[in-house]
Amino acid sequence: MGESSQATGKAHLIARLRGAGLRPTRQRVELTGLLFEGGDRHLTAEMLHEEAAQAGIRVSLATIYNTLHQLTDAGLLRQVTVDAARSYFDTNIGEHQHFYLEDEGTLIDIPGAEIAVAGVPNAPSGTRVERVDVVVRLRRD
Amino acid sequence: MGESSQATGKAHLIARLRGAGLRPTRQRVELTGLLFEGGDRHLTAEMLHEEAAQAGIRVSLATIYNTLHQLTDAGLLRQVTVDAARSYFDTNIGEHQHFYLEDEGTLIDIPGAEIAVAGVPNAPSGTRVERVDVVVRLRRD
DNA sequence: TCAATAGTTTGGAATTATTCTAATGAAAAT
DNA sequence: ATTTTCATTAGAATAATTCCAAACTATTGA
Ligand SMILES: [Mn+2]
Ligand SMILES: [Mn+2]
Ligand SMILES: [Zn+2]
Ligand SMILES: [Zn+2]
Numbered sequence: 001m002g003e004s005s006q007a008t009g010k011a012h013l014i015a016r017l018r019g020a021g022l023r024p025t026r027q028r029v030e031l032t033g034l035l036f037e038g039g040d041r042h043l044t045a046e047m048l049h050e051e052a053a054q055a056g057i058r059v060s061l062a063t064i065y066n067t068l069h070q071l072t073d074a075g076l077l078r079q080v081t082v083d084a085a086r087s088y089f090d091t092n093i094g095e096h097q098h099f100y101l102e103d104e105g106t107l108i109d110i111p112g113a114e115i116a117v118a119g120v121p122n123a124p125s126g127t128r129v130e131r132v133d134v135v136v137r138l139r140r141d
Numbered sequence: 142m143g144e145s146s147q148a149t150g151k152a153h154l155i156a157r158l159r160g161a162g163l164r165p166t167r168q169r170v171e172l173t174g175l176l177f178e179g180g181d182r183h184l185t186a187e188m189l190h191e192e193a194a195q196a197g198i199r200v201s202l203a204t205i206y207n208t209l210h211q212l213t214d215a216g217l218l219r220q221v222t223v224d225a226a227r228s229y230f231d232t233n234i235g236e237h238q239h240f241y242l243e244d245e246g247t248l249i250d251i252p253g254a255e256i257a258v259a260g261v262p263n264a265p266s267g268t269r270v271e272r273v274d275v276v277v278r279l280r281r282d
Numbered sequence: 283t284c285a286a287t288a289g290t291t292t293g294g295a296a297t298t299a300t301t302c303t304a305a306t307g308a309a310a311a312t
Numbered sequence: 313a314t315t316t317t318c319a320t321t322a323g324a325a326t327a328a329t330t331c332c333a334a335a336c337t338a339t340t341g342a
Contacts, residue, residue, distance in 0.1 A: 023338055025290060045329080060292045065329065079225075084299090086328070087225045101268065108265070115260040120277055121251055127242065127279040134275050136261055138268040164309055166319060186300080201321045206300065225328090227299070 009037060020074035030057045031067050035077070040092035042080065042107035048089075080107060082135050097134040110136070150178055161215035171198045172208050176218070181233035183221065183248035189230075221248060223276050238275040251277070 013032045014024040022028060034051055035041065043051075049064045068089050071077040080088040082100045088107055095112030115134060123129050154173045155165040163169060175192055176182065184192075190205045209230050212218040221229040223241045229248060236253030256275060264270050 023289065025337075027291070062293080062330080063291055066291080081222060081225050084220075084222050084225075084228045099265070101265075102271070110262055114262060115258065117256065117258050117275055119256045121255055123277070123279055124240070124242075124249070126281060128282040130243070130278045130280045132275065132277050134258055134261075134273065136264070136273050137271045138264055139271045140267060141269040164318065166308075168320070203301080203322080204320055207319080 027059045027063050042088045042090050044086045099136045101138050103140045168200045168204050176232050183229045183231050185227045240277045242279050244281045
């Protein structure tokens with residue numbers, strides 16, 4: 001086992017990308033590594049770009065956006081809209097909701113089992129519910 | 142009663158603006174007229190600008206943004222973030238939630254009495270809950 | 283193994299919502 | 313009526329995101 005546990009998942013990452021119908025390019029493998037190694041994360045395109053640079057990975061911002069959208073379309077990421085200024089991508093695709101710290105721009109998961117929404121009226125005819133999002137907005141006190 | 146019921150509220154609008162600490166300028170009076178005469182509405186800056194133009198009111202987009210933010214800060218409007226591409230302003234400031242028709246970009250109110258969120262964990266220390274937003278995202282089926 | 287093909291990356295330009303600026307205009311105060 | 317304070321505006325500036333066309337790379341299948 002010459003490789004650190006960080007690199008352990010490389011084959012898995014490639015399988016993941018293939019499963020999503022995406023070619024496992026150098027960029028995609030490295031980005032999915034950053035995204036999925038290390039637990040649940042909420043990050044913007046800019047944040048991921050920065051993190052990649054930090055890790056010595058050279059990827060264009062266009063590729064960051066492409067990859068985030070492709071992974072989202074494949075169901076491996078979820079896009080979270082809480083701030084008009086920027087989009088967050090969530091590596092946790094399980095059922096859960098969010099605290100949003102408006103002062104920080106930080107998202108915190110609320111496990112889906114803990115929170116419940118009751119009394120949602122029937123969806124207007126011709127439509128179906130795609131998702132129910134709850135955002136608990138927080139402010140420093 | 143020479144004036145149509147549309148114009149009836151002019152004095153009221155002026156009082157409303159004064160109450161918010163805003164000078165009742167021609168533009169603000171006309172914009173608040175469009176906003177608050179005619180029930181609950183959800184609209185973007187661009188939509189309001191267009192509507193003003195339609196009504197023969199000449200207002201710059203900068204003033205539209207200024208006014209929407211001032212009214213929001215004064216608590217007469219509420220900003221709704223459901224789409225990364227644009228900001229909606231809601232003339233209904235009562236407690237309620239929303240359906241969001243993603244295909245149309247349309248918001249529909251869900252009365253606050255009908256819907257309930259249970260099981261929200263305590264806010265992290267140092268923070269307080271400012272608001273709990275529920276968005277039921279709909280898709281054409 | 284090696285083209286041929288289809289899909290990917292990239293720098294930089296373009297787009298779009300929103301904000302900023304500095305000059306001009308209007309409301310409130312004196 | 314004058315002065316002072318606040319508001320409006322055109323257009324420039326910002327910032328997130330998307331688009332583009334050229335250069336690259338993974339995959340295919342001879
Ligand atoms: Mn997209
Ligand atoms: Mn603002
Ligand atoms: Zn999350
Ligand atoms: Zn509403």
